[in-house]
Amino acid sequence: MTDQLQDPFRKEEEKERPQGPEWMSDRPKKALEQLYKWTRFLGISGSIISAFILLNGLALFANPTAAEQALGGALPGVDLRGIALLYIAFGAAYIIPMRHLLKFSRQIELYFKREQLEQAVEALISISHFFKIIGFVVLLFLGVYILGMMGSMVSL
Secondary structure, eight states: OHHHHHOTTHHHHHHHSOOGGGGSOHHHHHHHHHHHHHHHHHHHHHHHHHHHHHHHHHHHHHOHHHHHHHHTTSSTTOOHHHHHHHHHHHHHHHHHHHHHHHHHHHHHHHHHHHOOHHHHHHHHHHHHHHHHHHHHHHHHHHHHHHHHHHHHHHHO
16 A cells, blocks of 8 residues: 555556567567577587587597698697697587577577566576677687787797
8 A cells, every 4th residue: 555655656657568579569579580590590500510629629639640640740749639628628618608599599489489578588698698708708819819919029
């Protein structure tokens, strides 16, 4: 009773507040449908690529002499097991953002099927995690690139 005295328009506001995708016009609905289809495709293909990277890394780690023979001695003095470990680490790390991308796709699809706002919130959280990870990777590669440039200037 005291709640109604404090805010008499609260019930009307809750009735007007849209729930589910019916509040969207056709254009954003179509855009979100296309988005979840493309993110599903990219998530699945990225997971497959990650699996290939992992398998290549494991194969290289298991038999580095075969890789040396295939390269024909093009990389003398290079430890191929170290490169194999980098492949394995990169392949394993690549799985994490792909999982977030797939989760985003699933949650948006569920949002359209069930019309519950919780799925849309979960989807936004997943895509946020995906972009945080990708942003971190970009910063990491920029740092390595800058350090490489600095190292090459010192050797001049």
